[in-house]
Amino acid sequence: MKISISKENHLKAIFHLESDHGTVTTNELAAALHTRPASITDMLKKLQKEGLVLYERYKGFSLSQDGKMAAVQIIRNHRLWECFLVDHLDFDWSQVHEMAEELEHLTSRKLIDRLDFFLGFPRTDPHGDPIPDSDGKFTRQIAQIPLPNLLTGKEATVTAIRPQTDQILELLQHKKIKIGTRITIRKKFDFDDSLEIEVDGGASTTVSALVAKNIYVSVQK
C-alpha cells in the first residue's frame, strides 16, 4: 500500500519528464535521479508489478493512472512545504528545494491537508508552480507568457521563473523582481533583444534577452 521514498522519487521524476517532453527514456530518468540506467530498469519492473507504471521492455514506459495520482500527491506535498518554508520560516526560494525534497515524503495525508489550510490554500508555490488540491486536481492556471512576448506599455505580474537556477535568482533578487512583482516593458532594444522594464511602478532597469526569456508573466489578475 505505501510506496517507498525511492519509488516516490521515481514516480515524480517520470511525471515531470513526461509533462516536459511527453515521453521519458531510461537514460533520461537515470540522469534525473542521479542513478544508473540498469537501476532504472530494475525499479521499472517493480513499479510495473505494483501497477504504477506501464512498461514493456525495450519499448518504453509511462505512468499508470495510479502512478500519476501518487506523483501528483508528492508534488503537492513538495510545493506546499516550499510555501511554508518561504512564507513562514523566511527561507528564500533558492534554498527550499532540497528541504522540500525530504518533506514531500511524509506519509500523513491529514498533515498535508492541515498545512494547506494553515497556508491559506495557496495556488502556486514560491517558484510560481501550481499546487494541486487534495484530490490531485490542478486548478486551471492563469495564462502566462514569457516576458519578451509582453506588449510594450502593458503592465503584467510575474508568475514564474523557469528554469530556476541560483544564478538567475541572485540577479532577480538584486533587481527586486520576484513572483507577484508588477512589470511594464518600457522599451525593447532590437540590437540584443534586451528590455528596459519598470518594476512595481517604480524604478526602471534593463534585463538581457536571456533573463527576460526566463521570466513568465500574466496580464490578468
Add this chain to the structure above:
Amino acid sequence: MKISISKENHLKAIFHLESDHGTVTTNELAAALHTRPASITDMLKKLQKEGLVLYERYKGFSLSQDGKMAAVQIIRNHRLWECFLVDHLDFDWSQVHEMAEELEHLTSRKLIDRLDFFLGFPRTDPHGDPIPDSDGKFTRQIAQIPLPNLLTGKEATVTAIRPQTDQILELLQHKKIKIGTRITIRKKFDFDDSLEIEVDGGASTTVSALVAKNIYVSVQK
C-alpha cells in the same frame, strides 16, 4: 557522517531507556523498537563501529558522547515539530507523536533552528517534555511534582502528563485539563485517594488516584 533513520531511532530509544532506568538491555531495546534481539545486536555492532555506542558483547552497552548528542538532536526535532503541529496546525497531543516520529529525521539543521525561532523558542513540547536548545542543552526544568503531592488549597500549573496514553488524554480533554491549566486541590479523600480539584479557578471535578498520579504540576511560575 549522516546517520540513517533506523540508526537515529535506535539512538533515541537507547537515550530514553537510559534516562528512565539508568541502563538498557538488548531485550528492552528490541521491545521498544518492535524488533528482535538479534537485530539489536547487529545494529549495536554497527553503531559501535561508528563510535555512537560503547558496547561489549554480553556485558551491555550505552551511548557514547557522540551518540548522546545525536539522540538529543532528534529529540529536539521531535518535540519542536510536535509544537508546530499542535500550536499551528491545530492537532491535539494524542495525534502528533506518529507524525513527529517521521519529521524528527529531516536532515536540515537550519530548518529546525528556524522552526524553533518561528515557534518562539518553546521550552517544552505539548506533552510537557523539555526541548533542548540548538546546542543540545536542556535548560533546567522547573520542579514538578505528581498532583497527589500538592498541598490542599495551593494552586499549581499542570506541566506534564506521564505516561501519555490516548485514554488519559481523552479523559483530561473532557475535564478541560491540559498543560498550563491551573489546578487547586480542594479535598483529598483517604478512602480511595481520589481528589476533588478546582480547574482554572472555575468548576470543581473529581479525579481518581490513578489519574492524579499521572498529572505533574509545578507551584512556581
Add this chain to the structure above:
DNA sequence: ATTATATTTTAGGCAAATCTAAAAATTTAA
C-alpha cells in the same frame, strides 16, 4: 555447585535499492 532458565549472540537468509560489466535489442548511418 550443579542444573535450569533467561538473555544475548552467531549463523545463515532474505528483500530493497543500488552498482558494474556484459549481452541484447533498437536506432542511425553508411
Add this chain to the structure above:
DNA sequence: TTAAATTTTTAGATTTGCCTAAAATATAAT
C-alpha cells in the same frame, strides 16, 4: 541493408536492515 553506435536489459554483486533458529553466555534456583 548491412554495419556501427546507442540504448536498454540481464547477470551477478554489494550494502543495509531486518528475520529465524541455534549456540553461547550469564543468571537464578535447587
